[in-house]
Amino acid sequence: MPKFLIWIAALAALVALPHGLSFSQQEILVFLTINVLLVASYRLLTLTGEWSLAHVVIMGVGAYSSALLTKKLGVYVPVSMLLGGVIAALIAVLLSFPLFRMKGFYFLIGSFAAGEIIRLLWKRFRDPFGGAKGIKGIDPMPDFSIGFYKFDFFEPTSYYYFAGVIVAFCLWILWRIEKSPVGLTFHAVHWQDKLAQASGVNVRAYRTLAFAIASGFAGISGALLAHYVGTINPTAFDIDLMVFVLTWAIVGGTATFYGPILGCVVLTVLNEIVLRELGLEQMRPLVYGAIMILSILFLPSGLESIVQKLTKRRAAESAPERSPAE
Amino acid sequence: MISKIVKSGLTRRTFLKSTAVTAMSAGLPGASLAAGNTIKIGFLAPLTGAVAAWGKPGLDGCQIWAARVNAAGGIKLGDGSYNVEFVSYDNEYDPAKARTGATKLIREDGVSFIMMLGGDTWPGVQPVAEKTGMLFSTLLPSDLSPDTNMLIAPAEVHPIYNVTGVEWLAETKPELKTAVMCAQDDALGLPSVATYLAAFEAAGIEMLDEPLLFDPATTDFAPVVTRLISKNPDIVCLDTCYSDYVHPIAEQLFQQGFKGQIISCTADFYDQMIAKTSEDFMEGFVFQFPDFDDPALNGDNINFTDPNGFYEEFNRRHPGQWGAVSWEYASIMDLWKAAAEKAGSASPDAVAAAMKEGKGKHAFGDADWWGTELFGIDNALVGDWPVVAIEKGKARIKDFRSIPAWYAKHGDLLVKHMKAYDQMWDQRS
Numbered sequence: 001m002p003k004f005l006i007w008i009a010a011l012a013a014l015v016a017l018p019h020g021l022s023f024s025q026q027e028i029l030v031f032l033t034i035n036v037l038l039v040a041s042y043r044l045l046t047l048t049g050e051w052s053l054a055h056v057v058i059m060g061v062g063a064y065s066s067a068l069l070t071k072k073l074g075v076y077v078p079v080s081m082l083l084g085g086v087i088a089a090l091i092a093v094l095l096s097f098p099l100f101r102m103k104g105f106y107f108l109i110g111s112f113a114a115g116e117i118i119r120l121l122w123k124r125f126r127d128p129f130g131g132a133k134g135i136k137g138i139d140p141m142p143d144f145s146i147g148f149y150k151f152d153f154f155e156p157t158s159y160y161y162f163a164g165v166i167v168a169f170c171l172w173i174l175w176r177i178e179k180s181p182v183g184l185t186f187h188a189v190h191w192q193d194k195l196a197q198a199s200g201v202n203v204r205a206y207r208t209l210a211f212a213i214a215s216g217f218a219g220i221s222g223a224l225l226a227h228y229v230g231t232i233n234p235t236a237f238d239i240d241l242m243v244f245v246l247t248w249a250i251v252g253g254t255a256t257f258y259g260p261i262l263g264c265v266v267l268t269v270l271n272e273i274v275l276r277e278l279g280l281e282q283m284r285p286l287v288y289g290a291i292m293i294l295s296i297l298f299l300p301s302g303l304e305s306i307v308q309k310l311t312k313r314r315a316a317e318s319a320p321e322r323s324p325a326e
Numbered sequence: 327m328i329s330k331i332v333k334s335g336l337t338r339r340t341f342l343k344s345t346a347v348t349a350m351s352a353g354l355p356g357a358s359l360a361a362g363n364t365i366k367i368g369f370l371a372p373l374t375g376a377v378a379a380w381g382k383p384g385l386d387g388c389q390i391w392a393a394r395v396n397a398a399g400g401i402k403l404g405d406g407s408y409n410v411e412f413v414s415y416d417n418e419y420d421p422a423k424a425r426t427g428a429t430k431l432i433r434e435d436g437v438s439f440i441m442m443l444g445g446d447t448w449p450g451v452q453p454v455a456e457k458t459g460m461l462f463s464t465l466l467p468s469d470l471s472p473d474t475n476m477l478i479a480p481a482e483v484h485p486i487y488n489v490t491g492v493e494w495l496a497e498t499k500p501e502l503k504t505a506v507m508c509a510q511d512d513a514l515g516l517p518s519v520a521t522y523l524a525a526f527e528a529a530g531i532e533m534l535d536e537p538l539l540f541d542p543a544t545t546d547f548a549p550v551v552t553r554l555i556s557k558n559p560d561i562v563c564l565d566t567c568y569s570d571y572v573h574p575i576a577e578q579l580f581q582q583g584f585k586g587q588i589i590s591c592t593a594d595f596y597d598q599m600i601a602k603t604s605e606d607f608m609e610g611f612v613f614q615f616p617d618f619d620d621p622a623l624n625g626d627n628i629n630f631t632d633p634n635g636f637y638e639e640f641n642r643r644h645p646g647q648w649g650a651v652s653w654e655y656a657s658i659m660d661l662w663k664a665a666a667e668k669a670g671s672a673s674p675d676a677v678a679a680a681m682k683e684g685k686g687k688h689a690f691g692d693a694d695w696w697g698t699e700l701f702g703i704d705n706a707l708v709g710d711w712p713v714v715a716i717e718k719g720k721a722r723i724k725d726f727r728s729i730p731a732w733y734a735k736h737g738d739l740l741v742k743h744m745k746a747y748d749q750m751w752d753q754r755s
Contacts, residue, residue, distance in 0.1 A: 024430030231449030
């Protein structure tokens with residue numbers, strides 16, 4: 001099957017998807033779409049070898065920025081979402097000055113501390129951040145019509161289409177960055193940092209660049225969340241969510257672009273739909289934790305390794321058999 | 327009906343089913359309900375995570391309530407009797423998940439009413455309530471504002487009832503002159519801090535330090551307690567801490583040798599606290615939530631049906647799980663049932679209107695719909711509230727105190743402190 005036909009079929013499936021789901025599953029689909037951007041942006045950061053624990057706080061920076069821009073300054077919602085991403089990237093650049101003096105474990109702990117400082121600032125300053133209660137009554141995306149379809153953004157299907165377009169565009173940019181010389185340099189910074197440095201690569205600048213880009217997209221995901229739910233508070237961006245992001249990335253695998261996305265989709269469907277439908281609501285943390293441990297033990301390269309095995313096998317099966325004469 | 331059966335064909339399976347239902351109906355008291363005559367009630371609260379102690383026991387209490395009501399013939403509306411069924415959704419105290427849960431309960435499960443803990447989760451649900459016109463209840467009146475017409479707080483008037491504990495303490499132990507306070511820095515802790523500050527000021531008890539607000543992620547309470555008791559206070563106030571905080575704080579107070587008075591909004595699972603400390607240490611611990619085997623709950627003023635029997639059944643089904651919310655959601659259901667039967671309908675509008683007609687039958691006595699000054703809307707049912715103290719290892723009601731009477735005397739103090747903490751309805755962003 002030609003590749004473009006596969007893409008068209010995938011696009012059609014994604015457009016039709018919410019219509020085959022229940023209302024609550026449509027809601028989960030919206031949050032899943034937003035989280036796909038969050039985890040994909042996180043992977044870009046991990047390309048340089050650094051695992052930050054501040055990523056969801058940076059997502060919160062985007063959410064708070066966008067919410068405040070609309071509430072206090074009346075900025076048009078789509079513009080404020082974009083600015084939320086820009087502000088998150090700028091904050092990441094500021095954080096990079098102390099953080100990139102550290103590496104590995106120290107960076108991990110340093111990033112956690114930096115994130116907590118931002119969270120505590122949201123709590124400490126009730127004006128403008130709303131303190132512990134956060135901000136509520138955040139303007140939703142304004143409804144509009146394109147003739148054959150009316151976008152009512154209270155409805156999850158409309159917001160899914162809107163968020164889906166934005167997330168797809170962001171994923172495309174992330175993909176292009178990864179495949180560009182800049183992306184290859186990110187890999188080099190991770191795996192051969194001394195060699196890269198010796199070749200004239202400014203390792204710290206590239207780490208900062210990855211951190212800023214990843215944070216910018218995390219900020220956009222935060223803004224998408226804020227304008228859908230209509231409320232944000234510091235607890236919404238705490239370490240609990242960060243553990244989920246790490247779990248999605250680890251269970252999905254970080255060797256490929258789609259690995260963390262796969263982890264996010266599979267674990268979200270499992271946690272929010274399958275276990276709830278089975279009536280195991282109160283056992284979800286236990287089951288979720290067990291699945292994570294089992295996947296690490298028995299699937300150390302993540303879910304992406306299953307996909308790779310399957311696609312390789314299919315490629316091998318579909319390859320023309322060589323004749324003995326050849 | 328007959329034509330429908332004939333059309334669909336009377337199979338052996340259908341015949342056996344209908345025969346069994348008829349036989350069961352004849353044998354069960356009040357079970358003349360037509361098949362499918364069920365009203366579904368949504369239970370949208372945290373069932374897992376740090377706040378689950380204020381969700382899960384409430385759902386357990388509701389199941390007992392439903393069993394009792396259904397056995398007694400169900401809810402009698404204009405068009406017949408209905409059984410009650412609770413449909414739950416674990417919102418994990420997350421506003422986004424609460425929104426999903428509300429959508430599911432209304433659009434998929436067809437519930438007629440949704441009960442919530444409230445707090446951080448309510449703003450996520452508010453747009454859903456506005457769009458659908460569903461009636462919601464909260465245990466936290468600080469969720470109320472003029473924008474929340476379909477939100478009521480009919481059981482618990484947190485944190486205003488906390489004034490009754492301080493008032494009682496000041497009257498019965500006048501030698502206690504100084505206090506310190508701690509609370510988690512969140513939507514539950516802050517209005518409660520403001521309330522306790524007003525209550526202490528009204529009682530003439532001096533605060534030795536600013537309230538110590540700790541992060542909800544705190545797990546080590548040794549430094550918190552060290553700082554609290556460093557000024558040698560007569561009273562340590564635990565505000566409205568979650569039980570995950572009350573227990574370690576009490577344990578630290580015990581280990582660091584505190585000998586004074588402790589007052590707290592809740593003392594859920596206090597038997598575990600006694601096990602971690604001692605009966606002597608917990609003697610006189612004042613809080614606001616009684617065990618329902620308390621003889622004081624058998625008075626004529628109590629509207630909760632058979633509190634002793636409810637408590638016994640709860641402990642039989644869930645030993646050691648009785649807590650502040652075990653009875654509260656069930657108490658809301660008493661009010662809802664009475665209102666629905668009065669209106670002859672389970673529709674949210676009709677029930678809300680019937681519920682707010684005249685005085686409300688609050689669990690601890692008749693009460694008024696109140697709240698405009700503090701919440702901008704009269705959607706909180708406020709009356710008397712019990713003051714509870716631990717005596718020889720058992721919670722006992724010491725007195726019932728009137729919240730409106732306290733407010734009439736000291737309302738200005740409450741408003742002052744609420745404003746200082748940005749907790750008035752018009753200050754909440």
